[in-house]
Amino acid sequence: VEEVSGRLDEAQKTADGWGPISQDPNLADQHAHNVRKFREGLAELQRGVDDVNDQAARFSAHNVPLTPANSAKLHDLNNRWKNLETAVNDRWRQVASRSREVTPLTPAQLASSVSPPWERATTSNKVPYYINHDQESTHWDHPIMMDLLDSMNEFNHIKFSAYRTATKLRMLQKKLSLDLAKLQMATDVFDEHGLRGQNDRLIDVGDMVVVLSALYANISADHPEVNTTLAIDLCLNWLLNVYDSQRTGQMRVLSFKIGLVCLCCGHLEEKYRYMFRLIADPNRLVDQRKLGLLLHDCVQVPRQLGEVAAFGGSNIEPSVRSCFTKAGKDRETIEAVHFLAWVQQEPQSLVWLAVLHRVAASENIQHQVKCNICKAYPIVGLRYRCLKCLSFDMCQRCFFDGRSGKSHKITHPMR
Ligand SMILES: [Zn+2]
Ligand SMILES: [Zn+2]
Structure with missing residues (x-):
């Protein structure tokens, strides 16, 4: 508590030192940059605050009450954190509105995501579809999305479903350039567009394009090589496939966020913490229904690739039950610490996400050993012993194939 408290003081001092925001757009850009960096640093502080709260929750779970002094300290810490968070969010909104405005892609720009004989058209509710004028055929999927889904078949030889799914998702993630989107970047964009606390609302295609435009503007600031028009169109295509396969032109804000968070780049635990916050009530508690919504939205990601059977199917009821059973007898709600302890054991419904993170983290790692099966040297990627x-x-390829x-x-x- 003392350590986190000290860091919180430091951060608060920095925030107190912020002067007025310049009208000069270049200086405003600089301000925006500083606040973004500062917020990235805060992610670690947030972990500290969460840890302290988790610790306290563990004590009370074992019927060890906090002393009144400690309890007051914890209360004070949480209040200070909340104030700092609010101050930083306000500051961020101010600088973001003054610095370079991100203009959402227009339909005409989006139309350029395909070239002849293809044409991009939209339904009355702005849902895109694609016409091939040579073959006189129409498709919900972008031609590049069709190619992508097709080339994923090359992974069907992978024996273990979690690895097969993760490998396909890794390919998809890169194609959509979501591997370049930091978690904080994504959550900032959600908040800036008023999606905070709106998780039960519906978002339509027009607003999705607005949010995705802002997200990909951030990505291309760091990675100018990304073709944002194409990436936005593909990302929208993917989100609709996952959460609006009937093409009503709408999905829940929660689904929109969960989909992007699953495929963005970041620490897995931070993703889980963020997901938990999305469904938690003001007392940081989650009931069975809310956990069900979260898991349902997560499982749609592998389901869209036809990979749901191995993860318990579309029925997430047993998964919800296993989480609540692990948390303790007859609990009506769980805290973050229960959820995190449960996901750490890689439950069946979420194991593909954990493996996706492992595959991504190990991609470029070389091991100075030879594969005993195919004799590849060095082993690149995951190494199995x-x-x-x-x-x-064994190299990952041989392991995935289940060779002996x-x-x-x-x-x-x-x-
Ligand atoms: Zn091998
Ligand atoms: Zn062996």
């Missing part, structure tokens, strides 16, 4: 055979290493060796059997446990 048999827990039964002596110094038996002379003495090594597929039933051997691997690490």
